Amino acid sequence: xxxxxxxxxxxxxxxxxxxxxxxxxxxxxxxxxxxxxxxxxxxxxxxxxxxxxxxxxxxxxxxxxxxxxxxxxxxxxxxxxxxxxxxxxxxxxxxxxxxxxxxxxxxxxxxxxxxxxxxxxxxxxxxxxxxxxxxxxxxxxxxxxxxxxxxxxxxxxxxxxxx
Amino acid sequence: xxxxxxxxxxxxxxxxxxxxxxxxxxxxxxxxxxxxxxxxxxxxxxxxxxxxxxxxxxxxxxxxxxxxxxxxxxxxxxxxxxxxxxxxxxxxxxxxxxxxxxxxxxxxxxxxxxxxxxxxxxxxxxxxxxxxxxxxxxxxxxxxxxxxxxxxxxxxxxxxxxxxxxxxxxxxxxxxxxxxxxxxxxxxxxxxxxxxxxxxxxxxxxxxxxxxxxxxxxxxxxxxxxxxxxxxxxxxxxxxxxxxxxxxxxxxxxxxxxxxxxxxxxxxxxxxxxxxxxxxxxxxxxxxxxxxxxxxxxxxxxxxxxxxxxxxxxxxxxxxxxxxxxxxxxxxxxxxxxxxxxxxxxxxxx
Numbered sequence: 008x009x010x011x012x013x014x015x016x017x018x019x020x021x022x023x024x025x026x027x028x029x030x031x032x033x034x035x036x037x038x039x040x041x042x043x044x045x046x047x048x049x050x051x052x053x054x055x056x057x058x059x060x061x062x063x064x065x066x067x068x069x070x071x072x073x074x075x076x077x078x079x080x081x082x083x084x085x086x087x088x089x090x091x092x093x094x095x096x097x098x099x100x101x102x103x104x105x106x107x108x109x110x111x112x113x114x115x116x117x118x119x120x121x122x123x124x125x126x127x128x129x130x131x132x133x134x135x136x137x138x139x140x141x142x143x144x145x146x147x148x149x150x151x152x153x154x155x156x157x158x159x160x161x162x163x164x165x166x167x168x169x170x
Numbered sequence: 171x172x173x174x175x176x177x178x179x180x181x182x183x184x185x186x187x188x189x190x191x192x193x194x195x196x197x198x199x200x201x202x203x204x205x206x207x208x209x210x211x212x213x214x215x216x217x218x219x220x221x222x223x224x225x226x227x228x229x230x231x232x233x234x235x236x237x238x239x240x241x242x243x244x245x246x247x248x249x250x251x252x253x254x255x256x257x258x259x260x261x262x263x264x265x266x267x268x269x270x271x272x273x274x275x276x277x278x279x280x281x282x283x284x285x286x287x288x289x290x291x292x293x294x295x296x297x298x299x300x301x302x303x304x305x306x307x308x309x310x311x312x313x314x315x316x317x318x319x320x321x322x323x324x325x326x327x328x329x330x331x332x333x334x335x336x337x338x339x340x341x342x343x344x345x346x347x348x349x350x351x352x353x354x355x356x357x358x359x360x361x362x363x364x365x366x367x368x369x370x371x372x373x374x375x376x377x378x379x380x381x382x383x384x385x386x387x388x389x390x391x392x393x394x395x396x397x398x399x400x401x402x403x404x405x406x407x408x409x410x411x412x413x414x415x416x417x418x419x420x421x422x423x424x425x426x427x428x429x430x431x432x433x434x435x436x437x438x439x440x441x442x443x444x445x446x447x448x449x450x451x452x453x454x455x456x457x458x459x460x461x462x463x464x465x466x467x468x469x470x471x472x473x474x475x476x477x478x479x480x481x482x483x484x485x486x487x488x489x490x491x492x493x494x495x496x497x498x499x500x501x502x503x504x505x506x507x508x509x510x511x512x513x514x515x516x517x518x519x520x
Contacts, residue, residue, distance in 0.1 A: 021267045059269075081217040081510060103216060104184045120226040120267055121218040132254055134222060134263060144491050147234060 013133050020135030023118060025096060027058035034058055036096040061147065062118020062136060064092035071107040078124040086110050090138055104139040115141040173297040174339035174476065175332050176304065177236025179490050180448040181227035182328035182435050185214040186500035187508045189323045195505045196318045203323050208409025212326035212436025213496075214503060215312045217511050219327070221250045222260045224441075225310045226267045229331035231490035232306075233268060236333055240269040243333075244302025246276045247292060249285025249309045249440045250329075251358070251365075253278050264308070274302075282356060283405055284466025285309060286330070286440045291346050291472060293334035305334040311439035316364035317514055324408050326436025328496070330444035340482040341451060341460065344475040345392050349384035356467035367467075376469050377407065381415050384471035385463050392475050396420040400458035403429030403446040405465035407437045428453050429462075434497035449493035454478040 018024035019037055026038035028051055033044045038058075042051035069088035072079070079085060086102040088110065102110055103121060116138040123133040188211050193200015204210055215224070225248050233240055248260040261276035279285040279292075286309015293305025310329025315321025355376035358365040368376075381404060389395060396402070402425045404412035409432050416426045429446040432438075438445055443464040450460055460476040509515050 017266060021263075022269055103218065120223050120230070121216075122220055122223060123218070132220075132222075134267065137218070142491070144489060144495075146489070148237075148486055148489055 010131055013131070020123070020133075021120070023060035023062050023098075023136060025058050025060055025094075026055045029054045029056055034060070034094040034096055036060055036092070036098060058094075060092050060094050060096065060098075060118075062092070062138075063141065063145070063147070064090040064098070064116055064138075066102070066110060066112055066114040066116060067091045067097055068112060069102065069110050088116075088138065090116055098136075101137045102139065103137050109140070117141040117145045171294065171298055171343050171345065172336050173294050173334055174342035174479070175451070176335040176338055176340065177232045177238060177333040177485075178330060178448050178451055179228045179231025179233075179235060180328070180330040180441075180445050180493060180496070181224050181231065182213050182438070182445070182496040182500075183215040183219050183224070184499075184501055185216065185508075185511065186211040186435075186502045187214055187505065188502060191502075191505050192323055200323065203320075206410070207324055208413065208433050209324045209436055210433050211500065211502070212324060213328055213438070213500065214508050214511055215327040220254045220312055221248065221252050221310045221329070222254055222263045224312065224327065224329040225250075225260060225264045225308045225331065228310065228329050229264060229268050229306060229308060232331045232333050234489045235486055236338070238304060238333055241273070243268075243270040243304045243306055244274050245293060245296050245305040246270060246274055247279050247289035247305075247307055249279035249281070249287075249289045249307070250311050251280055251282055251285065251439060252312045252314075253280070256360075270306075281470065282466035282468050283311075283407065283437075283439045283442060284464040284470060284472055286444045287462070287464035287472035287474070288466075290332060290334065290474070291348070293332075294343055294346060297334050297336060300336075303335060307332050307334060309440035309442075309444040311441055313437075313439045314364060314512060317509075319364070321365065321367065324432070324437040326438050328435055328438035328445055329441040330448045332444065332447075338481055339479055340485045341454070341476045341478050344477060345388065346472060346474050347384065347387045347391050348470060348472045349380055349387060350470035351380070353380070353467075353469035355469055372407075372467065373411070376467060377405070377411055377465055378415055378418075380469050380471040381405065381463050381465050382419065384473045385419055385461070388461065388463075388473040388475055394459075394461075394475065396425070398459055399425060399461045401429055401450040401454065401460045402426055403443050403450055403460070403462040405443045405463065405471075406430060406432035406446060407442070407465075409433035431493065431497060445493060445496075449497075451478070451482065452487065452492050452494070454482050456480045456483050
């Protein structure tokens with residue numbers, strides 16, 4: 008991929024930058040200039056605003072890749088999934104930090120920032136989003152207010168016998 | 171000093187390897203080696219993780235926890251000795267990935283294992299001078315030891331990000347002092363894949379001298395003594411050095427309890443002391459005083475006298491994993507998988 012082409016896609020790959028129709032509220036990724044959902048497309052031309060997806064979602068469907076694409080040979084077998092984001096758009100991405108057996112439809116995931124590929128040993132390194140399984144602590148806090156601190160119940164490292 | 175830590179986040183990759191498994195391959199008593207170093211497991215980055223991805227994950231956690239608008243970040247520094255590019259800043263990718271561009275200054279720092287603490291000092295200066303609202307200091311590494319070298323038993327991957335500011339400070343920095351000399355204990359020449367070191371020379375004239383001198387200068391500067399601190403964090407190239415230097419200085423095991431993380435994740439180099447500090451902040455209570463003394467080969471130490479404020483009690487840590495999860499969790503992999511992940515297998519020039 009040319010340097011310029013990847014660079015142009017940086018806002019999408021790094022930050023999940025999509026767009027939102029201010030008339031009907033539909034979110035698009037990648038971003039669209041007009042809203043195909045609204046009956047009068049032309050009216051939405053000036054009504055689309057940039058919108059950043061959180062990257063939170065769940066696996067809609069997936070496949071396990073054994074015959075790797077170029078640059079992914081160190082990662083086989085790896086999982087490629089369609090992820091339904093909480094904002095609506097379905098994104099395609101690799102699911103990492105998981106074995107293929109652990110992936111299932113409905114698995115909660117979050118976007119994670121990873122290396123996508125390298126242009127050889129001397130070329131540019133491309134970064135972007137992938138997905139990893141979400142845990143409870145990946146739930147984003149709602150509108151901020153003072154939280155009640157919870158007392159840690161897990162022992163400190165020095166309390167435990169060496170592994 | 172009015173400035174301090176406003177928010178923090180850390181990230182440690184998922185995979186782990188034990189010294190026993192490393193020793194098995196090289197025909198030595200790896201378990202004994204691990205016990206000698208007080209390192210029981212070390213983290214291993216996945217093939218698609220590097221200093222840039224780890225730094226980004228750590229900082230994203232910090233920004234969400236502190237509800238900080240990335241556009242208010244005026245400076246962002248990434249401290250590491252394993253920047254993916256020799257020329258092209260890690261800091262620009264991280265800045266873009268968290269949405270902090272374009273109105274900020276950014277740069278990469280390198281000072282062996284203390285580049286992250288040097289970045290904190292720089293941010294304190296800029297924030298203290300009211301030139302910026304928030305400064306971000308990150309310490310991350312994915313360092314490697316040469317196959318079979320003693321370093322291979324401890325060199326791991328991980329990082330932590332600290333947002334420095336003047337508002338809603340959870341840990342105020344009272345003072346920072348440094349101690350720097352030209353000491354060739356550990357280095358990596360341009361173009362070399364693995365670092366070299368002076369063996370035992372890395373101990374007394376390097377780590378112990380600089381950490382001790384720097385800590386003593388801090389005691390003198392603020393009129394404190396070891397008993398005044400609830401927590402202490404030292405740079406931790408292994409689990410043994412910080413315990414020894416802490417004892418020599420007069421600290422108890424209880425004071426070192428949360429600041430020592432290397433036994434469970436290995437030496438994360440620029441991230442080591444910072445992940446220890448993050449673990450301390452996971453547990454700190456208002457009014458508790460914290461001493462952190464970083465160390466970087468080459469060589470130098472940076473010490474920080476901090477105090478947890480009332481805001482630490484209400485700081486929302488619900489997003490992002492507590493450090494304890496990184497210490498307990500992870501998936502152990504065999505040496506062959508580790509060698510593949512770390513690019514130690516010769517795949518030809520393709």
